[in-house]
Amino acid sequence: MRTRKRARIALVALLTALVALVVAGCGSSGDDDDGGGGSGDGPVEITFWHGQNQTAEKALKSLVARFNESHPDIVVKAETGALSDSLYQKTTAALAGGKYPDIVYQFGPNVASLARSPKALDLTEAVRDPSWRWDEFYPAAQEATMVDGKVRAVPALIDSMAVVYNRRLFREAGVAEPRAGWTWDDYRATARQLTDSGKGQFGTGWPGVGDEDTVWRLWPMVWQLGGDVTAEDNTKAGFSGEPGLRAFTTINEMAVTDRSVYIDKTAGSEKMIGIFNSNRMAMIPTGPWQLPETIEAGIDYGVVPLPSFSDRPTTISGPDTWMLFDNGEARARAVTEFAKWLTLPEQDAEWDVGAGSLPLRTTTAAQPVWRRHSAEVEGLDVFVAALEDARVRPTIVAYPRLSEATGTGIVEVLLGSADPQAALDKAVEGADEALAGD
């Protein structure tokens, strides 16, 4: 009886150990399974997490199909992965798990953080090859891919912020449409005039979750006032003092004093866009990627550059990127080839139209596909022109944490739970901490 019991215990222990081994094995097998590691025969298979849906996904799928047809030695497996908002988390988990895709869509602010991974490809050498035509990328797009002087990503999408407004609501209220060269005071007054709480109509909107969508709208204001995201070589917050205070105060006055701002408390700001697209919001600061939805909703809209605090009409461009990961030499070569092909002008034009991006390359703008699109879509030219006055966020590892601290402050002034000075002080303190911890 005793021995049998002991034998059973031994067996259970054995089973446990076996399972542990299996699980551990699953967890860390990186490049030894599927997809032709490098042994020559058969096409190399690479996995692509594009993070897109709707028209952007459709455009990508047709491009991938064309690539697979024209490159018999490479098979690109296109998957959504996760929608772009949560691709960073998913990519991190995938890297930790050891089984990760070869190419992933990433928001610009995450590039520096992901570039710390030893699996993230360094493309500095590769893009020197003239076939990349790297110099054709717009400077803002190039900047978003550079971390510590190295190329760690490929431009994927470029936008700029401008104000899309609802012509019908302006007409109905008898308010003159906004024009380039307007100021934030004009913006505030217009928003107040076009707010009608009885009809559930808002002058404008601002995301109130406190994430990056809340934060990036602040930077143009700060830049226009002579401040910056960071100062002193990325060691301190650059928006303390007058620039930050005036920006925070403006937001506070519009949201709390005037009640002309719809504050979207859901992640992704879908509600805010939904309200605009149902004729219940007069003006929305946004990127060109919103236009396809607005057109589909049948909104009579116009586009005007961001208002300004001074004579500087500075706006922001938030470029996104493709990040490439190392799954062995053959796959790395294949994925680099694919990324290059995807961003060449002919493909770029098609993708830009589908994704609502502006052209990544100067040469893309000359493509017939883009020209036709640009002529068709009302207001697109305003976004393209705004690129000239656009700046980008710094690509530093500490940015997401800086953004979090700043976002908390913006939400406080939006909801009126702190006065602008107090909220700004806390945001600056958090940003300083984030930058010091780097």
Place this chain on the structure above:
Amino acid sequence: MSTVFAQGPRTTARREGGAPPPRRRGLVERIFGETPSAWLYIAPAVVIIVGLAIVPVFWSLLLSFQDKDPIAETTSWAGLDNYRELLDDDAFRGAVEHTLVYTGLFVPLSILGGLGLALLLNKRVRFIGIYRTLAFVPVIVSATVQGVLFSVIFDDQIGIANGLLDKLGLGPQPFFSDGRQALLLLVLAGLWAGTSCISFCAVIFLAALQDIPRELTEAASIDGARSWGTFKAVTAPALLPVTVFLLLWQTVQGIQLFDLVYGSTAGGPGDSTVVVVYFIYRSIRESAYGIGAAASYLVVGGLVVVALLAWGGRKLAARRAGAGAGAAA
């Protein structure tokens, strides 16, 4: 099962007289027992449970003592640093506070509400079957959906709730844009629907109520007890074990609150509705694996304390009952 099979041959051997024969058992039998195939049957379950439940438990314990950066792929031993950092972290302490407030409101309200509803559903009235079915419907609503729904209804700017208040001539409420109200709304949402809502408690209570023999209540009323007296002397004691179970269950559910928060406030505004499990989720999402694992273990510690309290309470009650009634099983 194995003991049943094992008894067969042994008794026959004895009946044939003499000592049991020194039957030589094969290697397989010696290791796997007399029913080796049974192991085969349970192997898949063992693999799944060990692999998906037991290994991660120890793995995350290990993680909680490490400072792991999954992106840069660096791991260093942190000892108790993660725990220390958590206890010093205002955000974590806030999360604990929100969880306690939520649980403190949610548990008694859900149990009292459930009891009331169960008593109503235990009445003999026409169409009671339909009422009972309808009362169960909220249990099957997904908490995430529920969260989204509440965030739409109680949106302070476009929600129906404020529209209604306006129609009634009352001033608008901040609802989800005010931290305190947001937490209260989450309690309300938790009571309203989901796997541990009032209806769930009512179903459990109803089952217990229906187990009470009618003779007992009838006897009590013949003895002159009014309805309150019957409730106190007959119904309440019969419901005690179920109530203890519900207390424990609802407390665990309260501490583990996540999906409602995820679906509605995402922890906002500010950090005012971040509860501990949401805090863990956020830590892991931000790749702070060590902190997240340490926080999980602190929550487990809290749950163990709750379980011990419940167990101790029952022991105490049993002993008291035993002392009062003489011999109890």
